[in-house]
Amino acid sequence: MKQKQTVREILKQDREILDLEVCGWVRTRRDSKGFSFVEINDGSCLQNLQLVIDHTRLDKNQLKKITLGSSIKAVGDLVLSIGSKQKWELQCKKVYLLGEADPEKYPLQKKRHSDEFLRKIAHLRVRTNKYSAINRIRSKAAFFIHKFFQERDFHYIHTPIITSSDCEGAGELFQLIKRGEKETKFFSKNAYLTVSGQLAAEALCMGLGRVYTFGPTFRAEDSNTPRHAAEFWMVEPEMAFFDLNDNIDLAEEFIKFVTKNVLETCREDIELFRRFVDKELIGRLEKVVKDPFVRIEYSEAIEILKSAHKKENFEFEPIWGDDIHTEHEKYLCEKQFKGPVVVYNYPRTLKPFYMRVNDDNNTVAAMDILLPKVGEVVGGSQREERLNVLIENMQKKNMDIEEYEWYIDLRRYGSVVHSGFGLGFDRFVMFLCAVSNIRDAIPFPRTPGTLSY
Template identity: 50%
Template sequence: MKTRIKNILREKPVGQPVALAGWVRTRRDTGSFSFIEINDGSCLANLQILADEKLSNYASDIKQLSTGSSVMVAGVLQKSPAKGQDVELQASQLTVIGTADPETYPLQKKRHSFEFLRELAHLRPRTNALGAVSRVRSRLSYAVHQFFQERDFVQVHTPIITTSDCEGAGEMFIVSTGQEKNKAEHFFGRSAGLTVSGQLQAEVYALALGDVYTFGPTFRAENSNTSRHLSEFWMLEPEMAFCDLQGNMAIATEMLKYLLNDAMSNCPEDMQLFDKFIEKGLLDKLRGVVEKEFAHITYSEAVDRLEKAKKDFVYPVKWGLDLQSEHERYLSEEVFQCPLIVTDYPASIKPFYMRVNDDKKTVAAMDILVPGIGEIVGGSQREERYDVLEARMIEAGIELADYAWYMDLRRYGSVPHSGFGLGFERLVQFVTGMANIREVIAFPRAPGSAPC
């Protein structure tokens, strides 16, 4: 059975036989020896293979190896006299599995721009930075489940195909067979689309099981071709019964600290790469989020601070307008210099399901803002009162009959409940320091672009 390089470098079983497989990064020949560095994707580091002319295929195969070739190697691990590495593998057998033409293989031993790599979605995971992103993303995904399972949340797989528009923005991809001629022929009996959120369905299960979460792909047909937007992205959406806004903020804060700490603890080499080459000071920024108390102000207080700021913003600041990324970053980076929770937004700019406050003008909503990115979590206490929810839906122009099931949740055993959404790619972007969100998802989908 082959061993992963990550485990070899961790355990360093010097003098023991080892078998592994991977892809060639470099080959250097010296006299009757070849020094071959291979990587198997398990970690950032390569392992040096020492192959000599005593191997039967040394001249025919090994000396022809080029970057990108795949190999299987067996041998004995030994201490390395070279600087920068503790061990190397003395090969007793090296089999070439697949070759890579050096004239056409596009990933050579040099730094490539992320824009260039975006055009090679099928090969870019082989690079140091994108491989590190993949490992950190995987670890964060694991930590998400670990966090909620430790707290007795039940995972719910909410539908990807939905007949309800949670955000009410109409930015949904319509699902169609292409054969329908009229409403009577809809495949699902009515118009359906790809989900923008699993929240409404998660509420169904929260009001039966208590605390639940859904974590999966969501879609938005928004024609935004920017470094912050994707058409397909993953959302984490916990929903808690018998929970008000304060409890909602507490679990969101605890979760963020948990996830950031987990990534730094379990992916140290990858995180150091991001800190050194992608965003200087990244680790200090993340430690600040983990260690500091989150500040808390209301939306009205935030607007007041922004209006008094001695700074020119691109977007206007006025009570009743949504905060933009530049406003959010200014507040978290320059005013409070720490993570910030903003609550009690105007009802007019928030979805129908958010609980109306006693002032009748604002809702029990909250956004968590972090330095370097702005909003990373958005949530609210849900409106549990039937009459208030009905009035909000009518005001928003929502067809009540289409949401009869949602209204039933308020007719039969309604309770205070709340939840939030975390855009997973935005979290990965924050943790890795990547400037463009397309670098933190394996196959980015955006207007005009759907590689692989």
């Protein structure tokens, strides 16, 4: 009886098997007199399966059409390969051409392409080693994110994609309007795509205890950088009874857990990036897993940056009360500490209304986690649980308190200390793969001026 298996399953066999059936896309073909070597890939793993096709097994016309990019089904015996580059190969008894790919028009070649070119054919680029590897790692990372939280009594919640408020003033909003209408009448008020599920997550954690969201978020910022997309995925845990320290502990453990498991389960794919993209990738990931994250207060960070200012000649002078700029983040992460850095207790004026005011009345219990190469991947805080302080904050920021009555209710009824953070999933994938542009970490990226597919 024939068994249909993926290439990954086939390659991990420890014995020869008769009559296997396998399907895939042709990656390369080499001809000899009387037979051909054809390597196929089915996306199950990085490696290809070498097929040996005797020319008498297939009519000439079909044989001709087995070209790079075409899809085929093969039936044959799995045998140990004589060649040294692979353990197994399939001696084909039957080969069926499923879909041809005109070699004069098929845009992918066997050779390496530039990322810029591949972005223009995003619908085909998953057929390359690099992009299939990124997407496999993306998938595993998402899986381990769920595993991490599920194993710790977190509940996976779904917060709304359509929202009525801008949450935290975290950037420009996409407004939602019914086609044919000039303004939002559907909801009888303005509607937007969410920039964060946090406020809803806070409500749900006040009953479910520990929750997390993992879904798309949207920012209409006209920012064209390799680290920004208009649509991106965020992981947002929110925990009742967690203070800032518990929050940082969880975030660190979380990043370590996912990184460690991706390293272990995607070794081959990670190895590809180490070889062709960044020689230091694996060392960097292992360091993240092993070493404790450096934790410094914002004020300390400013002091460190101030004393480095002369030597480094920063474009922006580090001043208490100002944001930590990109060049500063890079300095802290890549020069000073050479690893992940957690910066906490930021000036109150820099942060949104919901962050808990510290006893000094000057700072809030906020924290950011900076990773080497990608910068900020986590932003979080302990939330303000005191009713009067929260309202005071909102008044200071001139917010429409009526709109947030439901959120304020959480402080009226059984309010507790609670915390949470957001992790930019796509940036995290960039970190795991040493990919330098977010457009390559997302299968079909949305950025200002570009909406293909």
